[in-house]
Amino acid sequence: MRLSELQEVASLAGIATCVKLLLVPTYHSTDFEVHRNWLAITHSLPLKNWYSDESSEWTLDYPPFFAYFECFLSIFASMLDPQITHLQNGQGYASNTVILFQRISVMVADLFLYWGVCKISRHLSAARKKLLLLAVIFSPGLFIVDHIHFQYNGFLLGMLLLSLAALQDGHDLLGGFWFAALVCFKHLFAVAGPIYFVYLLRHYCRGPQKVLRFFKLAGTVVGVVVVAFGPFAYYNQIPQVIKRLFPFGRGLCHAYWAPNIWALYYIVDKAAAIVLRKIGVHVNVPQAALTGGLVGDFSPNALLPQITPKISALLVVGTMLPCLVQAWRHPRKTDVARWVVYAYACGFMFGWHVHEKASLHMVIPFSILAVQSLQDAGDFIFIATVATYSLFPLLFEAKEYPIKVLLLVLYILVMWVSFAHNMMERGELNSNEASVPISDSFVHQPCNLEKLDEGKNVEKQPKDEGMQLLSIFEKVYLAGLVLVEVYGQVLHPFFLRDHLPFLPLMLISGYCSIGMLYFWAGQLFKIAFMSGFHTEQLPHMKKA
Amino acid sequence: MLQSETDVSRTPNCRSQRSTSPFITVLTRRSAIGTKKKKKMEQAFVWPWKSHKWATFLAISMFAFLLRMLVSLHSYSGAAVPPKYGDYEAQRHWMEITVHTPVKQWYQNTTDNDLRYWGLDYPPLTAYQSFVHGIFLNAVEPAAVALHTSRGYENTSSKLLMRWTVLSSDILVFFPAVLVFVALYYRQHANQEQAWALAMILLQPALMLIDHGHFQYNCISLGLAVGAAAAVIMRQELMACILFSLSLNHKQMSTYYAPAFFAHLLGRCFQCRSPVVGVMRLGVMVLATFAVCWWPFLSSWQSVLQVLSRLAPLERGLYEDYVANFWCSTSLLVKWKQFFSIPMLARLAMGMTIGASLPSMVQQILAPSAEGFLFSMLNSSFAFYLFAFQVHEKSVLLPVLPATLLALNEPQVLQYIVPIAVMSMLPLLWRDGLIIPYFALLSLFFLLPAHPVYGPQGKPNKQKGGIFKSSALNLLPFCSISGAVVLHLIYLFLHPPARYPFLFEALITVYCFVHFLALAIYTNWRQWFQPVDRAEVSADKEE
Structure with a gap:
């Protein structure tokens, strides 16, 4: 990497870090105490007790690599202030030292994110590279979830980007390694596992040495898993670890419904129940139907059939199928990013007990696609807005309200103008094909080429190019977000006061789930019907 | 970039x-x-400066506002430190007094208004502003401004409300003034340069840290001063008089700019056909504005004197805390307070201040010009900051403002003065618990793109690089920055010797004073000998 490029990344990352530093005193959720407790567990207890400790209600429920990571952090934490890592005295400890320490640990861990985005943007043209850097580094979702709410998503997503970058460069083994490591950090990322499996099987394990390659790949993945889980297997802790990692018995939806298909399902269910009752049909509405989703509660439905974890899992895999078929038939490295995004979208839409934060898993990798085609750029603006907006209920205190709004609006403004002027104005396909394999991945660059070819039919520059990034539906939908927000913040408190307190939140998750569904369906359509027209697969094209 | x-x-x-x-x-x-x-192949990233000028300005303003909101999450002056607390409590107390006592008693010691506890010592406009904000607070959270019982009142919601009074003042006064100023003064520059200038003015850390961290309302008085400067540039002298009088009536510290306004407007009057009439017009305007502001206190001569005595507290001393000016820095060597009495020192300080601001005044009287006027603002505020009586660390905001307004004319000065000014307030901000925003905003300022290398009409202008690019002075910024870094490390990590507990503060003070003095000498020289806007002057004459 050249010095000037490094400088560019460093200055953007520096600016982002300054903003993150300023965010230190903002509200932090219980996740903060969860991670502090993990520091204490990994520091004070021997490894065999990590997953069986119950001295705090915030038990360790991330895979072993994350535990090792916390163990590493706890070395510094205990040097700084021994109370942080004390199992009993540390509980609920929230002095300035521990807040600063944990906040800064997130900022430092974000170095992975910067590394990942550097890797993935390496072969892009200067303009696209800058777009991608801006889109990822200043993602408001990451600011909200990692640096206000408190989690460590940035560096995990950095690993995902590293993995995708390796796959796009053709280093399949390395890509597999990073993905295996990522899943051993946070198992929620395993949703893309089937895609990785099929793709690596078909793309890497081929040629004369396919058996050898298969074993190399299997060896890599198993090696990573052994390093992660080996010590726990040694102490016979694996069943306990599994029990912690997959806590069945949680509801289909989280306390605040993540904007996915189940939110819509519930809303339809409740609405039907109310309507039926109004027209006189007796419906047996279960108690606490509207506060469902709490841990251990199966969120009973009134009318529609009950959803079990099995149905949800089947739906995830089922909706992923078209993508798996594509990966099996045409394992092209240029399409991997889209498949992975789609896999996470499926997991988000149909998964069991999904958190709204999981939408970051698809938004961040989707920015890779966004800088490569105009249509994806429009979709990116759309999905980034919807996903970030659906995170708003995470921050419910008054002092963060203007901050989250401004973070989102500023980001969308800058990204919108940048995308419109760096991808549209000067033509789509201007990054060179030879060194940019990934720009080859998708279609929709027609009209520029037509015009470049013929030099005729040149239309005048329209007044406002940016408006064409989004379709009419998308524009109307995004305008609707403003209405939803105005309703929740102004109209609802004004007219209904304390009645139906859940209604604004339900409206947000219901409305956002429509946007999510639209995005998911669009991706499904592209994968199922459009990548088949890829140039390689159409021999007759060569004649033309 | x-x-x-x-x-x-x-x-x-x-x-x-x-x-x-x-x-x-x-x-x-x-x-x-x-x-x-x-x-x-290698297409560089493009930002549509031309077609999206206002989107750019909007984005910069939004970012500046976001930073202000973030700073306001942090601590403030005197947070939870009874019995006197700090500037936050002072402002809150003024809201309490103005809401609950009649106007005439605001500046008087009464049973309800104990002047020893944060008595109002700013001019009437600040009192009115406190009154308006007080009404707002009284409506939302009456306990926060209740008479007598609300002293030291701090809770989450009242803090948020107080912070929003500053944030809203900033967005209502300072931001519009700066936008208008940039659009007018830099109208012949490329949009990219205008955007850069706007960013420099709005993202300058000193003002953000003092107003939204430490807690003050400088954005109002400085915003009014910027508006007045914009009016001067527009040749709207009457408007300039009104706005500057308002600024003076909000904070007496705006006097730092008075020599510049006085000299420039006088110079303009001399250019008219009948100078006397011109001076009369402006004088009447100033008096009228003052009369409106002081109306409730004009009932008797005594009440006027009472207000005035509150505004000029001579008993406070030559300087406050560790301020990087002449008196404080030289007091290490010369014990001024032992040689002279306080009134004597006051007169001495006044003489030196006038002497230091005289050259810049003379220049403006002889040849008033827009750029010269801004330099004059800078020079006269430097003169006051360095030599005046009873200067506070926070007064450094006043020279910093014109330096940022001159961003495109003197990028080098800007890039020196802002970090040094912020550094001169390090002990203050450290006491306030604002060290995180201090470093975040300072680093952010360094990380912003250097001066764009495009001159007017988009032509490359090689002369104006950042300070780090000018070859002749390469060593100087390096030494300056390393010195500052070393001082920071010493201040933050070492304990001072027991005999000299304030040794490090004194070192920082002297270090900053040397920089300010050098900068002041340079800017004075620059104002006299390198008038850049001759073209503009001649264009004005043609009109």
Whole structure:
């Protein structure tokens, strides 16, 4: 990497870090105490007790690599202030030292994110590279979830980007390694596992040495898993670890419904129940139907059939199928990013007990696609807005309200103008094909080429190019977000006061789930019907 | 970093892109690839400065506002430190007094208004502003401004409300004034440069830290001063008089700019056909504005004197805490307070201040010009900051403001004065618990793109690089920065010797004073001997 490029990344990352530093005193959720407790567990207890400790209600429920990571952090934490890592005295400890320490640990861990985005943007043209850097580094979702709410998503997503970058460069083994490591950090990322499996099987394990390659790949993945889980297997802790990692018995939806298909399902269910009752049909509405989703509660439905974890899992895999078929038939490295995004979208839409934060898993990798085609750029603006907006209920205190709004609006403004002027104005396909394999991945660059070819039919520059990034539906939908927000913040408190307190939140998750569904369906359509027209697969094209 | 839009070749738009069917896409795609060469390989990132000027300005303003909101989450002066607390409590107390006592008693010691506890010591406009904000607080959270019982009142919601009074003042006064100023003063510059200047003025850390961290309302008085400067540039002298009088009536510290306004407006009057009439007009305007502001206190001579005595507290001493001016820095060597009495020192300080601001005044009287006027603002505020009586660390905001207004004329001065000014307030901000925003905003300021290398009309202008690019002075900024870094490390990590507990503060003070003195000498020289806007002066004459 050249010095000037490094400088560019460093200055953007520096600016982002300054903003993150300023965010230190903002509200932090219980996740903060969860991670502090993990520091204490990994520091004070021997490894065999990590997953069986119950001295705090915030038990360790991330895979072993994350535990090792916390163990590493706890070395510094205990040097700084021994109370942080004390199992009993540390509980609920929230002095300035521990807040600063944990906040800064997130900022430092974000170095992975910067590394990942550097890797993935390496072969892009200067303009696209800058777009991608801006889109990822200043993602408001990451600011909200990692640096206000408190989690460590940035560096995990950095690993995902590293993995995708390796796959796009053709280093399949390395890509597999990073993905295996990522899943051993946070198992929620395993949703893309089937895609990785099929793709690596078909793309890497081929040629004369396919058996050898298969074993190399299997060896890599198993090696990573052994390093992660080996010590726990040694102490016979694996069943306990599994029990912690997959806590069945949680509801289909989280306390605040993540904007996915189940939110819509519930809303339809409740609405039907109310309507039926109004027209006189007796419906047996279960108690606490509207506060469902709490841990251990199966969120009973009134009318529609009950959803079990099995149905949800089947739906995830089922909706992923078209993508798996594509990966099996045409394992092209240029399409991997889209498949992975789609896999996470499926997991988000149909998964069991999904958190709204999981939408970051698809938004961040989707920015890779966004800088490569105009249509994806429009979709990116759309999905980034919807996903970030659906995170708003995470921050419910008054002092963060203007901050989250401004973070989102500023980001969308800058990204919108940048995308419109760096991808549209000067033509789509201007990054060179030879060194940019990934720009080859998708279609929709027609009209520029037509015009470049013929030099005729040149239309005048329209007044406002940016408006064409989004379709009419998308524009109307995004305008609707403003209405939803105005309703929740102004109209609802004004007219209904304390009645139906859940209604604004339900409206947000219901409305956002429509946007999510639209995005998911669009991706499904592209994968199922459009990548088949890829140039390689159409021999007759060569004649033309 | 960012390139101008001008060199962009405009390829046709893609209106039909989204509606074209995938089939056509593929058909056209294949044939095109052959003809398309790699000529556009390395395309740099482009920001549409030209077509999206106001979107750019909006984005910069939003970012500046976001930073202010973030700073306001942090601590403030005297947070939870009874019995006297700090500036936050002072402002809150003024709201309490102005809401609950009649206007005439605001500046008087009464049973309800104990002047020893944060008595109002700013001019009437601040009192009115406290009154308005007090009414707002009284409506939302009456306990926060209840008479007598609310002393030291701090809870989450009242803090948020107080912070929002500053944030809203900033967005209502300072931001519009700066936008108007940039659009007027830099109207002949490329949009990219205008945006840079705007960013420099709005993202300057000193004001953000003092107003939204430490807690003050400088944004109002400084915003009014910027508005007055914009009016001067527009040749709207009457408007300038009104706005500057308002600024003076909000904070007496705006006097630092008075020599510049006085000299420039006088110079302009001399250019008129009848100077006396011109001076009379302006004088009447100033008096009228003052009369309106002081109306409730004009009932008797005594009440006027009472207000005035509150505004000029001579008993406070030569300087406050550790301020990087002449008196404080030299007091290490010369014990001024032992040689002279306080009134004597006051007179001495006044004489030196006038002497230091005289050259810049004379220049403006002889040849008033827009750029010269801004330099004069800078020079006279430097004169006051360095030599005046009873200067506070926070007064450094006053020289910093014109330096940022001159961003495109003197990028070097800007890049020196802002970090040094922020550094001169390090002990204050450290006491306030604002060290995180201090470093975050200072680093952010260094990380912002250096001065864009495009001159007017988008032509490359090689002379104006950042300070780090000018070859002749390469060593100087390096020494300056390393010195500052070392001082920071010493201040933050070492304990001072027991005999000299304030040794490090004194070192910082002297270090900053040397810089300020050098800068002041340079800017004075610059104002006299390098008038850049001759073209503008002649254009003005043609009008």
